[in-house]
Amino acid sequence: MLDSRQLHYFLAICEQGSLAGASDHLRIASSALSHHVTQLEQHIGTPLFRRKPRGMEPTAAGLRLQEHARGIMRAIAAAETDLRDSAGKVSGPVSVGMSFSAVKAIGVPFITRVTQTYPDVQLALTESLSGTQLPHLLAADVDMALVYNPPGNLGIETLPVLEERMVCVGHRDLIGTSDAPITFDELLELPQILLRQGVSARAILDDTTLLKRIESRARLQMNSIQAIAGAIEAGLGCIIGTRLFMHDQLERGQVRARPIVSPELSRRLYLCRMANRPPTYASEALAQELLTQVRMAVTEGRWEAQLLFDG
The missing domain is CATH 3.40.190.10 (Periplasmic binding protein-like II)
Structure with missing residues (x-):
């Protein structure tokens, strides 16, 4: 059975990157920590760390256990808090x-x-x-x-x-100065700036068919707010987003926003x-x-x- 104390020590080694660092952090002898890690590895049946000359690096199994251990320790802390706060x-x-x-x-x-x-x-x-x-x-x-x-x-x-309606946001030299709606097909003719594919891309819309069409036309993909805003202001592309996301730039008139139709997009x-x-x-x-x-x-x-x- 997994021991919460061993998990606590295990997480400290992961975070500090070495037995010595964890020993200083926890004020526990390195030999004691090493003993607990060995017991944990024997119990699970697989190495949890790669020993290096200047530290310890979690193996694939160690990374999996780290994810579980964080959740377990947070649950224990929540239970303790909840019991103390029963009033x-x-x-x-x-x-x-x-x-x-x-x-x-x-x-x-x-x-x-x-x-x-x-x-x-x-x-x-x-x-x-x-x-x-x-x-x-x-x-x-x-x-x-x-x-x-x-x-x-x-x-x-x-x-x-809540539900938000998506708009096309871009430099006025790219999408024009009109506030008139832009169709989805017209939007695809413009260079797109996208969040990187995967979970982040779902934040645009969860219609995978439409999303794939947008991704196929993407000029840039990035997960940086500053880079996205800068690229839009520089006229390097447009995004499918919300007015709130680019509120400051819209207020200054640096970029424009046009509703998207045929179909309307929302999230x-x-x-x-x-x-x-x-x-x-x-x-x-x-x-x-x-x-x-x-x-x-x-x-x-x-x-x-x-x-x-x-x-």
């Missing part, structure tokens, strides 16, 4: 993942409300491009995440939050949590606060979208 006190660590657009719309109001209303909660906020929040959730790096178009077969609990945002990780008082409270902030952003016009949840 309903909202406290403890909660990690939340948001896309760049979500942070622009609700990031500061959400953080402000959490710090003012739940002073005993230790909030960790992870920002990334739209589609890359899902791997953070699956790896137990975040407790919940706002994810666009998540797949439905990964043991994830999903709550539809859905979901609040996602892993079904096998029980919520705590703190995570439940922050999930409700997220929904409150989304509702306020939409009703106040800061987020151009249609709400999909009640309450």
Whole structure:
């Protein structure tokens, strides 16, 4: 049976990259750590580290165990917090993942409300491009995440939050100065800038047929917000995105946005949590606060979208 103490030591070695580093970090003798690693490897039946002259590197099995161990240790910590808070006190660590657009719309109001209303909660906020929040959730790096178009077969609990209409955003020399809609076929004649293929690409739309047609015309693929914005302003291509994503550039008039028709394109945002990780008082409270902030952003016009949840 796996021992939580051994997993704790195992993760420390992975993070520090050596027995000596983990020994200093944990204040435990290197020989004791080595003994625990050997026991763990014997129990599992395969090496977990490659021993090198200046450190230790996880094997493929070690990397798999690292992913599981993170989830196990987070679950143990959540259980301890939940039991201590059985009277309903909202406290403890909660990690939340948001896309760049979500942070622009609700990031500061959400953080402000959490710090003012739940002073005993230790909030960790992870920002990334739209589609890359899902791997953070699956790896137990975040407790919940706002994810666009998540797949439905990964043991994830999903709550539809909002739906956004997609637009074509590009330099006016490339897409013109008109606000008139552009058809999907016309859009394909323009050089496309895409998020890299895979999970990130699903954040654009989950219609795989249309997505493949877009990918076939892509001039550039990147997962850098600054690079995408810079390339658009330089007239190197256009993106299928939302007004919120390029809000600052649109306000300055550097780029234009045109609705897409025939067909219209849209994407859905979901609040996602892993079904096998029980919520705590703190995570439940922050999930409700997220929904409150989304509702306020939409009703106040800061987020151009249609709400999909009640309450």
